[in-house]
Amino acid sequence: MNGTPHITGIxxxxxxxxxxxxxxxxxxKVEIIESLMQGGGPAVTAIVAAARxxxxxxxxxxxxxxxxxxxxxxxxxxxxxxTAGLKTRKNxxxxxxxxxxxxxxxxxxxxxxxxxxxxxxxxxxxxxxxCASDLLHLDxxxxxxxLIAAKCARKHGVTVSTDAGTIMPGIEDLLELxxxxxxxxxxxxxxxxxxxxxxxxxxxxxxxxRFAGVTLGKRGSIGFDGxxxxxxxxxxxxxxxxxxxxxxxxxxxxxxAAVQGRPWEExxxxxxxxxxxxxTRLGGRTGIPDLQTAExxxxxxxxxxxxxIRARSVHYQKGKA
Numbered sequence: 001m002n003g004t005p006h007i008t009g010i011x012x013x014x015x016x017x018x019x020x021x022x023x024x025x026x027x028x029k030v031e032i033i034e035s036l037m038q039g040g041g042p043a044v045t046a047i048v049a050a051a052r053x054x055x056x057x058x059x060x061x062x063x064x065x066x067x068x069x070x071x072x073x074x075x076x077x078x079x080x081x082x083t084a085g086l087k088t089r090k091n092x093x094x095x096x097x098x099x100x101x102x103x104x105x106x107x108x109x110x111x112x113x114x115x116x117x118x119x120x121x122x123x124x125x126x127x128x129x130x131c132a133s134d135l136l137h138l139d140x141x142x143x144x145x146x147l148i149a150a151k152c153a154r155k156h157g158v159t160v161s162t163d164a165g166t167i168m169p170g171i172e173d174l175l176e177l178x179x180x181x182x183x184x185x186x187x188x189x190x191x192x193x194x195x196x197x198x199x200x201x202x203x204x205x206x207x208x209x210r211f212a213g214v215t216l217g218k219r220g221s222i223g224f225d226g227x228x229x230x231x232x233x234x235x236x237x238x239x240x241x242x243x244x245x246x247x248x249x250x251x252x253x254x255x256x257a258a259v260q261g262r263p264w265e266e267x268x269x270x271x272x273x274x275x276x277x278x279x280t281r282l283g284g285r286t287g288i289p290d291l292q293t294a295e296x297x298x299x300x301x302x303x304x305x306x307x308x309i310r311a312r313s314v315h316y317q318k319g320k321a
Contacts, residue, residue: 005055005259007252008129010120010146011043011139011163013061013076013086014095014112015068016284018244024100024109033103038283039075040097042139042163042248045284049252049274050137051079053291055259058129060085060149061142062117064092069117079285085126089117099244106240106279122148134259135159137251138178143170150177159210159258163251167191176206180258182213182221182251197222198229211264213254215247220272225264232268235276235301245284250275253294269305273298 020034044059051057059081063069065088072094076083097112120142130136136153138146138160147170150160154177162174164183167190175181181204183191188200197214201224204212213223223230253274257267274294281287289297 007050008058008133009043009047009137010060012141013041013044016040016097018099040284045248046252049249058082064094064117069094092117120145139163179210188214237276246275249278
């Protein structure tokens with residue numbers, strides 16, 4: 001595909017309060033090693049990732065008229081994202097997430113709140129914005145507005161992508177309208193009733209779908225295009241500082257690659273590399289790379305995988321001899 005990809009997101013946006021700890025305490029006290037306050041949320045972080053990679057982006061959601069809301073807005077604007085669809089609710093508290101990160105593993109525990117801002121209304125969605133987009137990315141939040149937006153997008157030939165991370169009312173309808181569905185492993189298992197990722201990803205691929213995927217954390221990701229099971233191993237980085245936002249970043253990078261018309265396998269590899277690089281810095285957005293950096297690491301990733309496959313083939317041939 002030629003030209004700049006146009007990607008719009010609808011969903012949750014909040015402020016993340018992150019701290020790195022020697023270990024995550026339970027009925028105990030520990031001293032904070034490092035802390036950071038940064039905007040976050042599934043769809044909006046995906047949109048920030050797409051913006052960093054060079055897409056023209058927009059985000060629709062809600063914040064309160066508190067200082068936290070102002071900080072959220074400033075952070076999104078600083079990434080070059082169109083925020084005309086981000087509504088500020090009067091006398092309301094903005095969403096927030098509180099994250100504890102284990103220094104050794106980079107794993108984290110998160111507690112979050114929606115705040116008190118009223119959800120986005122269907123009439124607040126700019127249909128002109130949707131029609132001008134190549135892809136609409138959803139995270140299951142702002143469900144009523146997201147459903148209307150997804151129907152409008154499909155009607156005008158815009159690809160709908162959904163980050164299936166939380167089971168909530170209306171998620172079935174959103175998934176039905178989505179051409180691309182990528183779920184976390186816990187969501188996939190609960191939603192499909194299948195404990196095997198291979199079975200779950202097949203069940204997620206329904207009529208009218210172009211691609212279904214399941215992210216597997218340290219084990220990479222798996223996809224299904226209606227004919228083939230596609231597998232992508234993890235991209236190893238060091239150090240792993242913080243995994244917050246890795247899945248969200250994966251979605252944004254995958255959407256960027258998909259809109260460019262890359263094959264699904266390449267979309268998976270590209271998203272894997274971008275998400276892994278994000279994990280080398282504290283925060284859900286800090287480590288998201290630009291396109292040049294991502295492509296350089298992708299080239300190394302592909303070369304490494306080719307060498308692994310070739311080595312296995314040589315080993316197999318020797319075994320037959």
